[in-house]
Amino acid sequence: MKAEIITIGDEILIGQVVDTNSAWMGEQLNLYGIEVYQITSVHDNHDHILQAFADAEKRVDLVLITGGLGPTKDDITKKALCDFFDCGMVVNEQVLQHVTDMLSRRNVAINQLNKDQALVPEKCTVLHNAYGTAPGMWFERGGTIFVSMPGVPFEMKGLMNDQVLPRLRDTGKAKSIYHQTVLVYGIPESMLAEKIEAWELALPPFIKLAYLPNQLMIRLRLSAYGSDPELLRKEVNRQIETLRTIIPNHIFGYNGDTMAGVTGKLLVQAGAMVAVAESCTGGAISQLFTENPGSSVYFKGAVVAYSNETKTALLGVNTKTLQAHGAVSREVALEMAEGVKKALNTEYAIATTGIAGPDGGTEEKPVGTVCIAVSGQHQVWVERYTFAHNRERNILRSSQTAINMLRQLILTENTETI
Amino acid sequence: MKAEIITIGDEILIGQVVDTNSAWMGEQLNLYGIEVYQITSVHDNHDHILQAFADAEKRVDLVLITGGLGPTKDDITKKALCDFFDCGMVVNEQVLQHVTDMLSRRNVAINQLNKDQALVPEKCTVLHNAYGTAPGMWFERGGTIFVSMPGVPFEMKGLMNDQVLPRLRDTGKAKSIYHQTVLVYGIPESMLAEKIEAWELALPPFIKLAYLPNQLMIRLRLSAYGSDPELLRKEVNRQIETLRTIIPNHIFGYNGDTMAGVTGKLLVQAGAMVAVAESCTGGAISQLFTENPGSSVYFKGAVVAYSNETKTALLGVNTKTLQAHGAVSREVALEMAEGVKKALNTEYAIATTGIAGPDGGTEEKPVGTVCIAVSGQHQVWVERYTFAHNRERNILRSSQTAINMLRQLILTENTETI
Structure with a gap:
């Protein structure tokens, strides 16, 4: 047709x-x-x-x-x-x-x-x-x-x-076709292509692979064309199982999944809730969670702390930490995460602090510098990233990366139960 | 050509x-x-x-x-x-x-x-x-x-x-052309069309009007074609002046303006800052403000209160108010606005509480019911709306409407200075 x-x-x-x-x-x-x-x-x-x-x-x-x-x-x-x-x-x-x-x-x-x-x-x-x-x-x-x-x-x-x-x-004019899309995050496209090259070359001729990168993830779409729908389904899913063994930590979901939605399900399975302290992401992480229907089951709330005064008053960040390391620092990110976890009484917390741009960068901390902390029931994890993009992309990448860190932390802490 | x-x-x-x-x-x-x-x-x-x-x-x-x-x-x-x-x-x-x-x-x-x-x-x-x-x-x-x-x-x-x-x-084949786009909010398209019908019919034949609605506003684009660029510019701007007298409260900006950006400029002119308490909008209002570079000058922060516990603990909402009127009520919206204004120490505040959907609606409060409060230096204003859309649109419409209410409140309170 x-x-x-x-x-x-x-x-x-x-x-x-x-x-x-x-x-x-x-x-x-x-x-x-x-x-x-x-x-x-x-x-x-x-x-x-x-x-x-x-x-x-x-x-x-x-x-x-x-x-x-x-x-x-x-x-x-x-x-x-x-x-x-x-x-x-x-x-x-x-x-x-x-x-x-x-x-x-x-x-x-x-x-x-x-x-x-x-x-x-x-x-x-x-x-x-x-x-x-x-x-x-x-x-x-x-x-x-x-x-x-x-x-x-x-x-x-x-x-x-x-x-x-x-x-x-x-x-009935449409061809028989079977699609599955594998959602990948946290690896550059060129590195991904190298890692999975041998797997891609070994795909049967009736399965086509498409790279569909967008600002939030790389989508790998496998499309199988043929006359036997059941065979197509089986073979595509078999190939995806192999792919999982090659990039286990980078696959976070399938088809219409979102990072926040997948992470929300993990929180529900762990019987836990999350609170968020956002500086540079300015509400974007909260929005990624709350755009999912039913998110109030695992998302308890957030503090958007767009000034040092709010970081201190609502999150209990120590003014000495702010003075010693600056607002954009691993130390402040960590205190923000611990502070919001306590204030909102949750098991997990995310915090971001950074320079989204276009102004506010320095030589030591250029535009795109973002510190992200996640805090769980037994562990904490802090990272400093440099996302060298425009304001919109820096905010989006920081948000998605922060949720991905939480996803990995939940998986680490709950390998027994999930 | x-x-x-x-x-x-x-x-x-x-x-x-x-x-x-x-x-x-x-x-x-x-x-x-x-x-x-x-x-x-x-x-x-x-x-x-x-x-x-x-x-x-x-x-x-x-x-x-x-x-x-x-x-x-x-x-x-x-x-x-x-x-x-x-x-x-x-x-x-x-x-x-x-x-x-x-x-x-x-x-x-x-x-x-x-x-x-x-x-x-x-x-x-x-x-x-x-x-x-x-x-x-x-x-x-x-x-x-x-x-x-x-x-x-x-x-x-x-x-x-x-x-x-x-x-x-x-x-040398190109014609002269001049465009201006007027941004309108808070009036349904069909009602707008009726209100400005006489004005539209009286437009000179060389000026064309286009309605360009999207989820955040209705854009009215005036395009003038002719040989004298100065005449086109003058006539389009004269027509816009007339339009302003017909729908003065609904025009919030021009061309590439955004509601949050325009409101941010008004806050700066008033020497004031805003804080936001978001329930059903889940961070969307904060994001509309913070996507603008330099927004930290007027946006101090927000509390996303996605549970009653957070509304009480961080915003000081009275548990009796919650019990008497329910979380989605004018009374709670008002206490949220006053609470976040106090907690973040600002001149202005916005609060939203509602049912974004798809679940959670009742006969009395169907999906799309949203209470919005804005609080200023001398006045408060609370409204209850029913946005009968899907979750995404209910969130977006609530957010844009809330910012528009703040815009109007700032204009009312500062007619002398702005």
């Missing part, structure tokens, strides 16, 4: 918005064995959109359209779809009810613009959008499927996951 | 790489008054690339091509350009010398693959690439300009700035 993605919106063409939707859709379709043949971004212009639909219909069997829906876009995509499929609009009662419900939950009175959201092309199948007011729309003609979705990323992703991908799977 | 951007590379279509090049080019061209009519991403495939060139030639006067150059891509773009312009390849001596120089500086011996970089289509004008070994190439035919550049972002940007944009300016 060959697909084309059409994104509609002036904001992409003038560069105000980076088109991250297409990359996400491309990755998902690829996982289902559907090849994205072309991505086309066009204006909020009726004739231009119609031309793009007609061109795509000649090229591919699946056209995924995002954007150009909603009152402020004057529903330009919906009108173009009506013209393209030669039909009128009808009110869809389910959509009208859904829009009314959503707005009343937000205490917003429905107006004509909202009501117009329930107007859909006669020839479409409506796809329920649980995340917003503009519905998804599915059309079929002469062997080509057209799907229209809103351009708001979380609405598009919700519709793809809930409605579009399951329906595409049901068409 | 109308342009099309063609990006060549499988990595974009399978979603391994987000196409940030096109957004950057779109923005630059726009600043030069060149309209990007379409963006097309195609495979590393000869026939597909040729077809894309032919289609683009019919649509626009300028085609900017990135990617598909260099040995690992088998120079597929260069070969397609030769076929498209019906010419052979020749060795360009300047490019050969440049490649040799670059490699010798890196102590790399030149091989045949490197030498092939100096082969260029006969009919092109070579554009010197100071940032890499693959040259830029400029073609003209029947009124349409084609430019090919490497896909590596910093090489493409260097070539655009040094060579392509100056040459395009010299063609």
Whole structure:
């Protein structure tokens, strides 16, 4: 099955918005064995959109359209779809009810613009959008499927996951494919490539390996293509078992796992809770924990100590330690970790103190210098790192590294029980 | 002048790489008054690339091509350009010398693959690439300009700035254009559209309005096209002045501003600092403040109180208040704000307590119920909201709303001084 993605919106063409939707859709379709043949971004212009639909219909069997829906876009995509499929609009009662419900939950009175959201092309199948007011729309003609979705990323992703991908799977046109992604942290990409080179070369020809590094980890994706799904599953998992023996400490999870989520599970298994003292990470570690539903079971709280006064008053850091070693020091990191563990009465604690940048660096402690301490039930561990990146990346890398240190400490302290 | 951007590379279509090049080019061209009519991403495939060139030639006067150059891509773009312009390849001596120089500086011996970089289509004008070994190439035919550049972002940007944009300016075909983006918060999109409808309809025909909502705000972009840059600037700014009188409380900034950044500037002007007590937002408010360089001047710290015990121990929330009203209540939010203001010794404080979801909701307090308190030098302000979204959005909306409440409180308390 060959697909084309059409994104509609002036904001992409003038560069105000980076088109991250297409990359996400491309990755998902690829996982289902559907090849994205072309991505086309066009204006909020009726004739231009119609031309793009007609061109795509000649090229591919699946056209995924995002954007150009909603009152402020004057529903330009919906009108173009009506013209393209030669039909009128009808009110869809389910959509009208859904829009009314959503707005009343937000205490917003429905107006004509909202009501117009329930107007859909006669020839479409409506796809329920649980995340917003503009519905998804599915059309079929002469062997080509057209799907229209809103351009708001979380609405598009919700519709793809809930409605579009399951329906595409049901068409049976997708190839058999089996994917597993191994999540790796704490090793540079080039060193990882060297370490696993022999293993990679020995992979059977029907398994492909992809390196997918992002700011939070390196993802190693194994994709197996073939006719026997059970064989693919077995062989991929066998290869992953071998990989585990080569880099045991660097693999922290699989597929959609996150470092904080994995560490949270370890805390639950150990019957323990964590507290965090953040200086340079400024709340980022807390956020990485609390973005996981149910995190209150293992995450007790944090102190963001962005001034020496707060480090002393709330965490009990000794002013003498601050004077002797400076706020960015192993000694202060350690006192912050012990202080927050005591103040919040937990079994584990993390502390960070550093220079995120762009200013504040010195020759001895350049921008990116970060001291991280983790404290457990029997052990403590302090490290000094130099992350030579921009502010955003320094904060993210420090946070992820700190949680990884906690993960390793919990594993060390609980080898018997976990 | 109308342009099309063609990006060549499988990595974009399978979603391994987000196409940030096109957004950057779109923005630059726009600043030069060149309209990007379409963006097309195609495979590393000869026939597909040729077809894309032919289609683009019919649509626009300028085609900017990135990617598909260099040995690992088998120079597929260069070969397609030769076929498209019906010419052979020749060795360009300047490019050969440049490649040799670059490699010798890196102590790399030149091989045949490197030498092939100096082969260029006969009919092109070579554009010197100071940032890499693959040259830029400029073609003209029947009124349409084609430019090919490497896909590596910093090489493409260097070539655009040094060579392509100056040459395009010299063609004299560019229109004058002027953009301003107004940042709006705290009003649903449909209500905003109604409120400013009359103003929008009265805009002169050479000014276009675009709604660009994202999870953190609604951006209203005014774009003016014409021949007199000074007139465009004046008229856009005059229209924005009128808009300010219609929605004075909802406009919080312009162009690249952020809510936390704007609020930080107000704190600095008021000579004051803020402390934050976060329950349901779990560190997100702290992060929105601390992602700004220099935020330690106005952000003193935070307590992430993810358990009642922490709310009591660190923020001094009364256990009776917790029992009487529950953790998610206006009363607790207020005590949290007052508590963190006292503990961290600041002039201003923000507190949040709520149910981010997906679990924990009740009939009386459904998921998305959030109480937010802000406390200032003379006033306090508490609100209860219902954000009916998923966990991530509930956290983000609560955080942005809380900072917006602080912004409004600072403005109220300091009308004389700010």
